[in-house]
Amino acid sequence: MNIERISAASHLTKVIRDRDAGPSLFFGGLLRGWRERALLTQEQLAERAGLNVRTVRRMESGRLQQPRATSILLLAKALELDGEERAALAAVARGLPARPERDDLVVTVPRQLPAGVATLMGRGRELAALEGHESEDPAAVVAVDGMAGVGKTALALHAAHRLAPRFPDGQLFVDLHGHTRGTAPVDPAHALERVLRALGVAGARIPAHIDDRAALYRGVVADRRVLVVLDDAAGEDQVRPLLPASPTCRVIVTARQRLIGLDGTRTLSLDVLPVDEAVAVFTRTAGEKRVTDAPAGALRETAERCGRLPLALRIAAVRLRSHAAWSVRDLLERLNDDRLAELKAGRHSVTAALDLSYQRLPDDQRRAYRLLGSHTGTDFSAETAAAVLDTTVARSRRLLDHLMDVHLLQEPAPRRYRFHDLVRDHASQTVDRRA
Ligand SMILES: Nc1ncnc2c1ncn2[C@@H]1O[C@H](COP(=O)(O)OP(=O)(O)OP(=O)(O)O)[C@@H](O)[C@H]1O
Ligand SMILES: [Mg+2]
Incomplete structure (x- = not known):
């Protein structure tokens, strides 16, 4: 024109x-x-x-x-x-001079991304999917799901930092606290209030009702190039009001469960790391010097004992680093003994991370988790599960599906079910602890 x-x-x-x-x-x-x-x-x-x-x-x-x-x-x-x-x-x-020093309506450019992990190991394919290199038409919303500590937040942040220059109108980061000890999941109305403020809307102008807040949010970000990271979502209802409607915006959601009910959302399920990348995470965290004398076999064995789970690998490496007298073999012996007891460092712990997933389950799934974790073999069928749970096969399938949706159970082959090693340890110990 x-x-x-x-x-x-x-x-x-x-x-x-x-x-x-x-x-x-x-x-x-x-x-x-x-x-x-x-x-x-x-x-x-x-x-x-x-x-x-x-x-x-x-x-x-x-x-x-x-x-x-x-x-x-x-x-x-x-x-x-x-x-x-x-x-x-x-x-x-507001009756002020035309050049105000500060104005509560001026659209601000939020830059809220926290620092990511210094070196992200592996995840090349997942990063390409998140950055939209794999398709002509990148999805406006990608939901990354996976078990506790698998590296969802690390991946999302890494991708977000790389994408940031393509979203010059701002990058929002909201921790939805789906799984934080002592903190309930964030009320989406409250999350909306915070993002609106971050986008430059003054508190007094924020409507009371969640639908009005969501509508205002969509209006404010419409046509703006904003990247939104919604970390650790508790569920779809919590995420939905925070999704912009504009194709100029991009959203990355992370969650421990699959979010299949969000329209127009692409899901990306994250698995544990391949063994070489797992060894690299361990080595980098422990420090090259601490592992130089260790035989390659011991390092790979350690990575496997940690279930190739990034959270476990980092904790194990921190344990080694903080005990100058230990060799990798010493660490491995301890992991062979009671690994969940060993996988605790400061406020980080694999047990605590899995407890939070367990606590979010309804009663019937908690029971299934505990019993199946203690009374099944390496992998098992729905029929075996039905016998252990003393229920019908149809009902056991439903319970197994739910446990899979929240990544407490895997399906390595059609109709065969399996716990990740650390999850199995946790499930069987939960029988005693009744967490
Ligand atoms: N690919 C990776 N390379 C290096 N470090 C990683 C990688 N993935 C994860 N980590 C590290 O492992 C730890 C656990 O990762 P992260 O917090 O991202 O897991 P998560 O899946 O978000 O867990 P939760 O479900 O509890 O939110 C973090 O310290 C993170 O920095
Ligand atoms: Mg996370």
Whole structure:
């Protein structure tokens, strides 16, 4: 379109002459000028902004005192105002000078990504999928799922840092606390309030109802290139209100369970690491010097004893590092003894991570988890499970499916079920502890 844009400065100078008529008219003049610049009628602007045409008319004529912050934001987007113009419009709406020092409506650019792991081992295929290299049409929402400690957050953050330059309007990070000891999963209404504030909406302008908050959020990020990381989701209902509707935004969700009920979402299930990458995670964390004398076989055995689970590998390596007298063999002996007891370091522990998954289960699944963990062989069928649980095969299948959905159980071959080694240890110990 061949529109000759009047610069913000010259238009501001023109409407400043109206200033004596009071802040409302001044605001109206500014709005009208920018509307005319965009070659829009009042009706067209109202439609673009999703506002009532009467509201636009009353604003321009100065009859509407104190226009709502959200309306101004919508108008600014509809008029394609740049940052300085938005600030000016928001300021005059509140009767302030056109160049405010700080304004509660100025759209801010959040940069919330926490630091990722220094060196991410492996995960090349998964990173390519997250970055959208694998397809012409990258999914707007990718949900990464996998068992506790498998590396979902590490992967999501690594991908997000790499994607960040493609999302210059901001990167949001929300820890939804699906599995945090002593903390309940975050209420999505509260999460929305936080992201709206981060996007520059003042607290007083945030609506009370969750649906209105979600609608405002979608409006604020529409057409903006924003990357959203929703970490450790407790479920689909918690995630849904936080999904933008705009194709200009991208979302990465991590969760311990599969989120198959979110429309338009691609899921990516994360497995434990291949043995070489597992050894690399262990070696890098322990420090090359601590493992130089260890035979390659011992390192691989250690990685296997940790179930090739990144969380376990890191904890085992920290244990080795903090005991100068231990060799890798000493560590391995301890892991062969009672590995869950050994896989604790500071506030990190494999047992604690799995406890949180277990505690989120309904009673019948807890019972199934405990009994199957203690009374089945390496892998087993639904029929065996039914016998152990003293129930029908159909019901045992349902229970097995649920345990698979939350990654406490695997299906290595059709209709064969298996626990990850560490999960089996945890399930059988839970029988005694009744956690
Ligand atoms: N590919 C990897 N290379 C190096 N370190 C990794 C890798 N994956 C995970 N880690 C490290 O392993 C630990 C566990 O990973 P992370 O916290 O990402 O797991 P998670 O799947 O998000 O667990 P949870 O379900 O508890 O949220 C972290 O210290 C992380 O930095
Ligand atoms: Mg995580």
